[in-house]
Amino acid sequence: MFDLDKWQEIFSTIRKNKLRTFLTGFSVAWGIFMLIILLGSGYGLENGVRDQFKGGAVNGIWITSGMTSKTYKGLQPGRQVKFTNEDYSLVKGAVDGIDLISSRFWIHQDNTFAYKNNYGNFTISPVHPDYGEIKELEMLEGRFVNDIDLAKYRKVIVIGEIIKETLFKAPDTIAVGKYINVAGVPFQVIGVFHDEGSDDEQRRAYVPVYTAQRVFTGDNVINQVSFTTNLGIDKSNEMLATITRQLAAFHSFDPEDQRAINAWNKAEEFERTMQLFAAIRLFIWIIGIGTIIAGIVGVSNIMLIVVKERTKEIGIRKAIGASPASVVSLILQESILITGFSGYIGLVAGVFLLELVSKYMPPNEMFANPEADFQLAVSATILLVISGALAGLIPSLRAARIKPIVALRDE
Amino acid sequence: MIELRGIHKSYEMGSNKLHVLKGIDLSIKEGELVSIVGSSGSGKSTLLNILGILDTYDQGEYYLDGKHIKNLNETKAAWYRNQMIGFVFQSFNLISFKNAMENVALPLYYQKVSRKRRNIVALEYLDRMGLKEWAEHTPNELSGGQKQRVAIARSMISKPKVILADEPTGALDSATSMEVMNLFKEINREGITVIIVTHEHDISEQTNKVIHLKDGFIEKIRINTPENILANV
Numbered sequence: 001m002f003d004l005d006k007w008q009e010i011f012s013t014i015r016k017n018k019l020r021t022f023l024t025g026f027s028v029a030w031g032i033f034m035l036i037i038l039l040g041s042g043y044g045l046e047n048g049v050r051d052q053f054k055g056g057a058v059n060g061i062w063i064t065s066g067m068t069s070k071t072y073k074g075l076q077p078g079r080q081v082k083f084t085n086e087d088y089s090l091v092k093g094a095v096d097g098i099d100l101i102s103s104r105f106w107i108h109q110d111n112t113f114a115y116k117n118n119y120g121n122f123t124i125s126p127v128h129p130d131y132g133e134i135k136e137l138e139m140l141e142g143r144f145v146n147d148i149d150l151a152k153y154r155k156v157i158v159i160g161e162i163i164k165e166t167l168f169k170a171p172d173t174i175a176v177g178k179y180i181n182v183a184g185v186p187f188q189v190i191g192v193f194h195d196e197g198s199d200d201e202q203r204r205a206y207v208p209v210y211t212a213q214r215v216f217t218g219d220n221v222i223n224q225v226s227f228t229t230n231l232g233i234d235k236s237n238e239m240l241a242t243i244t245r246q247l248a249a250f251h252s253f254d255p256e257d258q259r260a261i262n263a264w265n266k267a268e269e270f271e272r273t274m275q276l277f278a279a280i281r282l283f284i285w286i287i288g289i290g291t292i293i294a295g296i297v298g299v300s301n302i303m304l305i306v307v308k309e310r311t312k313e314i315g316i317r318k319a320i321g322a323s324p325a326s327v328v329s330l331i332l333q334e335s336i337l338i339t340g341f342s343g344y345i346g347l348v349a350g351v352f353l354l355e356l357v358s359k360y361m362p363p364n365e366m367f368a369n370p371e372a373d374f375q376l377a378v379s380a381t382i383l384l385v386i387s388g389a390l391a392g393l394i395p396s397l398r399a400a401r402i403k404p405i406v407a408l409r410d411e
Numbered sequence: 412m413i414e415l416r417g418i419h420k421s422y423e424m425g426s427n428k429l430h431v432l433k434g435i436d437l438s439i440k441e442g443e444l445v446s447i448v449g450s451s452g453s454g455k456s457t458l459l460n461i462l463g464i465l466d467t468y469d470q471g472e473y474y475l476d477g478k479h480i481k482n483l484n485e486t487k488a489a490w491y492r493n494q495m496i497g498f499v500f501q502s503f504n505l506i507s508f509k510n511a512m513e514n515v516a517l518p519l520y521y522q523k524v525s526r527k528r529r530n531i532v533a534l535e536y537l538d539r540m541g542l543k544e545w546a547e548h549t550p551n552e553l554s555g556g557q558k559q560r561v562a563i564a565r566s567m568i569s570k571p572k573v574i575l576a577d578e579p580t581g582a583l584d585s586a587t588s589m590e591v592m593n594l595f596k597e598i599n600r601e602g603i604t605v606i607i608v609t610h611e612h613d614i615s616e617q618t619n620k621v622i623h624l625k626d627g628f629i630e631k632i633r634i635n636t637p638e639n640i641l642a643n644v
Binding site: 004012013016312313315316317318319320321322323324325326400403404405408 | 460463465485486489490492494498500504505506507508509517518521522565569
């Protein structure tokens with residue numbers, strides 16, 4: 001395949017026709033450039049949205065109490081549905097297949113955190129031990145809330161990274177074991193965590209749910225039950241329906257009432273979003289390949305002209321002993337060289353632009369880290385070689401059919 | 412060396428059929444210097460193309476160095492051309508973007524001779540043609556006579572059995588034509604068969620055997636003895 005003489009011949013024809021080669025190459029380079037930009041942006045969009053799903057298991061289901069919006073059995077709409085610890089038990093017992101489960105409630109009152117002379121306002125989230133796994137927290141220090149903490153109503157707290165930074169200024173301080181004041185009540189720090197989600201998630205502190213009920217509210221109200229299941233989307237939707245029915249019966253609301261409880265099956269949403277992105281990616285590939293096909297047609301066209309112009313030369317070669325195969329490979333390799341090289345330029349330019357955007361554009365909800373990954377670059381390269389071969393195929397076959405006597409006939 | 416028996420060739424010209432060669436019987440022995448003459452349309456170029464395996468024939472038999480040349484595929488034909496035949500054309504047919512040395516070396520490229528080796532051999536042949544200093548020049552920097560000498564060097568480099576020349580002096584002035592003819596005679600003295608198609612009397616008279624073609628037939632074959640060559644020059 002590699003043959004210095006052949007390459008020298010290819011280069012010499014390219015050198016003689018700089019403008020023509022440039023224009024042809026440009027169309028291919030542009031095609032690949034657009035493909036990379038489109039795909040990279042597609043990934044950026046996907047990354048941005050995927051980030052929103054971070055911080056929490058994607059197979060999680062979240063049920064939050066709400067307010068009824070329909071009359072039911074003579075009851076007026078607008079009733080507040082109040083979850084208690086009983087609802088936690090109800091959900092837990094309603095269906096099989098629950099992997100992790102936790103309840104949670106909101107605390108709206110004073111939430112000043114203090115350690116020595118450092119203060120801050122953060123969110124207190126009372127939870128069950130499973131919550132750490134549901135939320136996929138990464139423990140930087142210590143441990144998460146456990147069952148004994150819960151059973152013994154221990155006043156222990158797991159704090160987010162930012163809380164630790166705020167309260168314990170020095171970064172190398174060990175927070176575990178220290179007592180901090182939360183709304184005037186001393187809690188012992190048992191862990192520090194990092195959450196993949198937004199900064200708000202690092203401004204959170206988790207405490208055992210029963211402890212919090214005793215210390216802060218004095219009742220058994222909860223706001224939310226969340227659980228995970230590994231049984232797949234169809235099954236999890238079934239589970240959610242069963243749970244909704246039982247909760248509806250228990251709290252006397254219409255099971256069809258969308259507002260009485262707010263149920264969110266993250267797996268379903270995640271899958272639907274990912275399907276959307278798969279569709280977008282497919283669409284982008286179609287557009288990109290369409291652009292490249294335009295480039296291929298351009299190269300093919302140029303190569304036909306090249307063959308026409310070189311008819312005489314090809315005739316001479318054949319008279320001297322060039323086989324049809326060697327003529328085919330000569331034209332084919334030139335075509336692959338032009339498409340391959342210019343496509344590579346487009347590839348590099350595209351990746352460079354994406355890197356630039358990725359570096360200087362702050363990630364936001366909709367768009368983060370546009371990237372052209374290795375796999376993409378490899379597929380684009382393969383695509384290039386194939387398109388070069390395709391572009392050169394017809395011209396080279398035509399070249400091979402040139403009869404030397406016709407080519408050498410004096411004009 | 413060359414045996415032709417009852418060669419017929421016709422071309423389709425739209426709905427018409429043009430019968431160009433109407434039964435050619437010809438025998439050329441190794442080491443002969445032959446010319447083929449005739450008016451235009453007599454079929455001399457067609458005959459040369461068939462001899463050079465550049466074209467096929469419809470009927471008859473053609474043996475080249477004992478090999479039956481018939482129904483060859485293109486790859487095989489290319490190989491025979493490369494191994495056994497050297498071509499010299501009226502319009503030189505050098506590749507314009509290659510220098511003289513590379514042009515001469517080209518047949519060896521198709522014999523898979525290494526670049527270095529074939530350039531050395533090409534230089535030797537150019538030297539014999541007195542063109543060593545012009546090796547790095549491209550054809551458009553050479554005069555007509557020089558170009559034809561490069562073409563002759565190219566035809567010889569693969570040590571062919573036969574050199575076919577189609578009007579080799581057609582584009583040259585008479586002095587240069589004589590130089591070129593002298594080269595052909597010199598090559599012929601080395602034992603290579605040389606067949607020249609020409610319509611110039613001066614040229615054909617310098618060959619040993621003159622084949623006259625007329626309307627697709629061999630009209631006559633004249634042997635030039637040294638005496639009548641002398642008489643003609």
